[in-house]
Amino acid sequence: MCGIVGYIGKEDSKEILLRGLEKLEYRGYDSAGIAVANENGVHVFKEKGRIASLRESVDANVVAPVGIGHTRWATHGVPSKVNSHPHQSSSQRFTLVHNGVIENYDHIKRDYLQGVTFQSETDTEVVVQLIEKFVKEGQGVEEAFRGALKLLKGSYAIGLLDEQNPDIIFVAKNKSPLLVGLGEGFNVVASDAMAMIQVTNQYVELIDKEIVIVTRESVTIKNLEGTVVERAPYTAELDMSDIEKGTYPHYMLKEIDEQPLVIRKIISNYQNENGELTVDGDVRQAMVDTDRIYIIAAGTSYHAGLVGKQYIEKLAKIPVEVHISSEFSYNMPLLSEKPLFVFISQSGETADSRAVLVQVKEMGFKSLTITNVKGSTLSREADYTLLLHAGPEIAVASTKAYTAQISVLAILARDAARAKGIEVDFDLSKELGIVASVMETLCDDKEEMEQIAREYLATTRNCFFIGRGIDYYVGMEGALKLKEISYIQAEGFAGGELKHGTIALIEDGTPVISIATQEIVNLGIRGNVKEVVARGANPCIISMKGLEEADDRYVVPAVHELLTPLVSVIPVQLISYYAALHRECDVDKPRNLAKSVTVE
Numbered sequence: 001m002c003g004i005v006g007y008i009g010k011e012d013s014k015e016i017l018l019r020g021l022e023k024l025e026y027r028g029y030d031s032a033g034i035a036v037a038n039e040n041g042v043h044v045f046k047e048k049g050r051i052a053s054l055r056e057s058v059d060a061n062v063v064a065p066v067g068i069g070h071t072r073w074a075t076h077g078v079p080s081k082v083n084s085h086p087h088q089s090s091s092q093r094f095t096l097v098h099n100g101v102i103e104n105y106d107h108i109k110r111d112y113l114q115g116v117t118f119q120s121e122t123d124t125e126v127v128v129q130l131i132e133k134f135v136k137e138g139q140g141v142e143e144a145f146r147g148a149l150k151l152l153k154g155s156y157a158i159g160l161l162d163e164q165n166p167d168i169i170f171v172a173k174n175k176s177p178l179l180v181g182l183g184e185g186f187n188v189v190a191s192d193a194m195a196m197i198q199v200t201n202q203y204v205e206l207i208d209k210e211i212v213i214v215t216r217e218s219v220t221i222k223n224l225e226g227t228v229v230e231r232a233p234y235t236a237e238l239d240m241s242d243i244e245k246g247t248y249p250h251y252m253l254k255e256i257d258e259q260p261l262v263i264r265k266i267i268s269n270y271q272n273e274n275g276e277l278t279v280d281g282d283v284r285q286a287m288v289d290t291d292r293i294y295i296i297a298a299g300t301s302y303h304a305g306l307v308g309k310q311y312i313e314k315l316a317k318i319p320v321e322v323h324i325s326s327e328f329s330y331n332m333p334l335l336s337e338k339p340l341f342v343f344i345s346q347s348g349e350t351a352d353s354r355a356v357l358v359q360v361k362e363m364g365f366k367s368l369t370i371t372n373v374k375g376s377t378l379s380r381e382a383d384y385t386l387l388l389h390a391g392p393e394i395a396v397a398s399t400k401a402y403t404a405q406i407s408v409l410a411i412l413a414r415d416a417a418r419a420k421g422i423e424v425d426f427d428l429s430k431e432l433g434i435v436a437s438v439m440e441t442l443c444d445d446k447e448e449m450e451q452i453a454r455e456y457l458a459t460t461r462n463c464f465f466i467g468r469g470i471d472y473y474v475g476m477e478g479a480l481k482l483k484e485i486s487y488i489q490a491e492g493f494a495g496g497e498l499k500h501g502t503i504a505l506i507e508d509g510t511p512v513i514s515i516a517t518q519e520i521v522n523l524g525i526r527g528n529v530k531e532v533v534a535r536g537a538n539p540c541i542i543s544m545k546g547l548e549e550a551d552d553r554y555v556v557p558a559v560h561e562l563l564t565p566l567v568s569v570i571p572v573q574l575i576s577y578y579a580a581l582h583r584e585c586d587v588d589k590p591r592n593l594a595k596s597v598t599v600e
């Protein structure tokens with residue numbers, strides 16, 4: 001979603017800001033802008049569309065050592081040049097970029113800003129107008145900034161320039177991520193360390209409701225009352241090669257291929273000296289103490305949660321409910337006496353999940369976040385964290401995070417079973433090792449996946465994924481993958497449920513991709529395939545060695561029956577990738593989507 005960068009130093013800021021914004025492109029956006037300040041004033045450049053268009057519009061003759069930049073994903077007002085950030089106050093003295101949503105922006109307009117002419121339809125513009133109003137009334141800029149922030153309800157990460165003092169970037173944060181990066185003779189601001197990792201790996205984390213006064217030489221953090229807060233920087237463990245595509249045409253393909261390595265990294269990160277896969281003692285204790293687990297997640301992470309429920313219930317015998325985070329807040333089920341909330345989130349920044357975390361913390365319940373991003377909001381705010389060790393996931397379509405989430409959930413379940421004295425008759429470490437090898441074989445079979453995509457999905461309008469039990473959840477993930485990047489209408493269904501309505505949609509040639517990796521439901525799913533074939537469907541069965549039949553389109557090598565989602569998802573990811581490619585879709589940055597959904 002929206003991204004923020006800022007630079008204050010001695011070099012011209014334009015290129016640093018534009019490069020930073022390019023690093024944030026993966027998050028999804030529809031317009032972008034920068035504002036740079038020099039002795040001649042503040043110069044604003046913004047454009048609807050890609051950063052490449054913004055680049056073209058930037059005046060190369062303007063040289064300025066201070067600036068802020070923004071990628072916008074529209075929430076209030078259509079994607080347009082006028083609605084894109086930075087926004088300026090009426091006198092153009094103040095220039096501001098903002099991530100998040102100001103929930104009470106219309107009340108602020110009504111109560112404080114009557115008579116002000118607004119240029120944009122955004123919620124953001126009230127903030128910059130409010131600061132100007134307070135300054136005009138006689139307040140100092142910092143005081144006006146803090147005063148304005150105190151009135152805001154909602155989420156914000158803000159960068160502010162004052163034309164009359166271009167030696168400062170004012171920064172603030174509440175619920176939306178924002179970091180300050182430290183350099184020699186310069187400092188930077190970024191909503192994600194990835195944006196500025198090329199200039200520094202030293203970052204200071206900001207806590208909600210803090211402001212920061214950033215100059216070339218100093219970074220001063222204060223709370224909203226003006227009291228200075230001391231905080232040591234940390235080193236961002238990001239490797240440039242992790243965030244570059246290398247020789248791959250798309251991040252998605254690179255990330256699919258990284259999955260065997262990720263599984264091996266997870267094994268080595270969670271293995272103890274006895275070779276057992278374990279989690280921290282306090283997480284284990286929380287698992288032992290709880291009487292019911294509530295998994296909260298969105299999108300792909302929700303699908304991983306559905307698989308995780310099977311693991312925790314089957315291995316550790318703890319009841320689990322899996323909930324979509326955006327539904328949970330206002331539709332909370334009756335909770336058990338000792339609930340444990342498990343948040344699954346690649347980014348650790350998903351606002352819908354965070355809203356639930358805030359709620360359950362207020363209720364006094366324990367929480368665990370399973371995330372790929374150390375130090376992310378959900379990680380910081382939960383009681384415990386388990387990391388995915390998947391490396392940065394940049395493509396909007398989540399792939400390696402999904403398999404990492406499932407692996408970590410398996411480890412969590414296995415560890416809880418051990419702690420509760422429940423016998424588990426397989427060696428998870430060994431079985432995950434087999435999974436990694438099978439994943440490699442599957443990733444090497446790209447030509448076949450491309451052929452399947454061409455055969456079934458080149459021209460189709462819609463597609464169904466069916467499965468039973470754990471295969472159904474992989475089907476849901478397959479449908480999400482396909483629709484988000486290829487725009488083919490795709491749905492994942494429980495095989496047995498089709499005949500209760502959805503089978504009416506099957507026409508001559510409708511592709512039905514069926515996942516068949518579970519012995520217990522093998523006959524059932526094959527019966528469901530016959531039902532759709534009888535109505536004209538074009539069946540594509542992805543089965544597992546040992547359960548295969550003559551007409552199966554693709555057979556994946558056998559792995560432990562609980563771990564099949566880790567391998568059956570790979571053909572599905574690759575088929576979706578090639579379908580999107582054939583349709584000339586923007587694979588890594590699908591329309592309307594953002595990588596990290598930081599607004600509710």
Ligand code: M6R
Nearest residue numbers: 299300301345346347350397398
């Ligand atoms: O960062 P999170 O895991 O919390 O994100 C949740 C969803 O937004 C995400 O999984 C989304 O569904 C992906 N684009 C799917 O590929």
